[in-house]
Amino acid sequence: MTQTMIEVHKVAKRxxxxxxxxxxSLRLPAGQIMGLIxxxxxxxxxLVKAIMGMERVDAGETTVLNTAMPNRQIMQKxxxxxxSDALYETLTARENLHFFGELMGVHGAQLTAAITHVAAVVNLTDELSRRVRAYSGGMKRxxxxxxxxxxxxxxxxxxxPTVGIDPELRQQIWAELRRLKQQGKAIxxxxxxxxxAERCDELMLIREGIALAQGTPAELKRAYAVDTIEQVFLKAGRLQDEN
Ligand SMILES: Nc1ncnc2c1ncn2[C@@H]1O[C@H](COP(=O)(O)OP(=O)(O)O)[C@@H](O)[C@H]1O
Ligand SMILES: [Mg+2]
Structure with a gap:
């Protein structure tokens, strides 16, 4: 079986x-993109913060890389x-990337190369020397x-990740996410x-704290006998209200 990257078991929080x-509950294996919609x-x-170990849960367990969260070492990986963006506004974008890269254990020539690569992915290559306080909301994202x-x-x-980002760049970012998935990463x-939602391998529809439905986009559309994920959502929501 593929390596499990995230396992959430009956988590409750108030x-x-x-x-x-x-x-x-959810399970995310390596090589998969899961959308939480x-x-x-x-x-x-x-839920994301519970998985990261940043938010205490009242019941259930979350495990990341086979380690119970919260765990500082795992969090850093x-x-x-x-x-909400947590950036150093008075530093340049390059300085921010340098700072967080070092924090995550990337150094020297490897870090320089990584900054060049990730800046290109998000179209910020020509803006790296500007201070973040001069950035727009979309640039900060x-x-x-x-x-x-x-x-x-x-x-x-x-x-x-794509709030405030124009459609063209959003396509580019999704292409990068697909590429990372092909490399075996979990997202x-x-x-x-x-x-x-249609671009994810697996979806979890969540509403009022309840996981309404889980499955591939095709499975969900078939199960609810509709043509789009939006319709799945509306139908699942109606069924929830009736119960
Ligand atoms: N720190 C907090 N203290 C109190 N209520 C919170 C806190 N964080 C989130 N909530 C509440 O929890 C609910 C879910 O919020 P959130 O997880 O941010 O939803 P989403 O990310 O889907 O928009 C909301 O009703 C929100 O007001
Ligand atoms: Mg949110």
């Missing part, structure tokens, strides 16, 4: 009286892109993605963009 995750407030970021890629990690966790990506 903030006060607000139940945010209910019995959520759901409306704003569904619990996607909370994940290429993580948070939903792209730089955050480049940072997630800098150490060539075996596991990428990307929380809404967990959250989105509320339905056309991105």
């Amino acid at each position: 903030f006060g009286n607000n139940v945010v995750l209910k019995q959520v 759901g409306p704003s407030g569904a619990g996607k970021t909370t 994940i290429g993580y892109m948070a939903q 792209r730089l955050s993605l480049a940072i997630a890629l800098i150490a060539d990690p075996a596991l990428l966790i990307l929380d809404e 967990l990506v959250t989105t509320h963009v339905m056309d991105e």
Whole structure:
């Protein structure tokens, strides 16, 4: 069996009286792109943070690379892109990439080459010398993605990576994600963009903290007898409301 990169087992989480995750389980093997799809407030970021070990869960377990989370060493091996950019505004983009690259254990000529590569992937090659505070929102998203890629990690966790990014560059980023998948890397990506859902190998539809449906895009469309993932979502949501 393919190596398991992420295993989530019956995770539950509440903030006060607000139940945010209910019995959520998933498994992400190497060489797969899994999409976590759901409306704003569904619990996607909370689940991602639970997997990263950044958010304590009330029940269940999350395991990354066969290690129970939270675990600092494992956390450093994940290429993580948070939903809100965590960048050094007064530094240039190149300095940010250098700083985070070193933090993730990439040094010297290897780091220089990695910066050149990831900057090209997100179309920031000509903007590397500018300070991040002069960057637009979309440019900051792209730089955050480049940072997630800098150490060539075996596991990428990307929380809404393409928000504010124009369609052309979004295609380019998805092409890169496909390439990384071909190399055997595992990618967990959250989105509320339905056309991105179609590009994932495996989907988990989440709404009000409940995993509504899981499967390949084709399996889900067949199971709900509809033509698009958007329709799967609407139908699954209606069924949830009726119960
Ligand atoms: N730190 C927190 N404290 C209290 N409530 C939170 C916190 N983080 C998230 N929530 C709540 O949890 C729910 C799910 O949020 P989130 O995981 O960010 O959803 P999504 O990423 O799908 O938009 C929302 O109702 C949100 O208000
Ligand atoms: Mg979110």
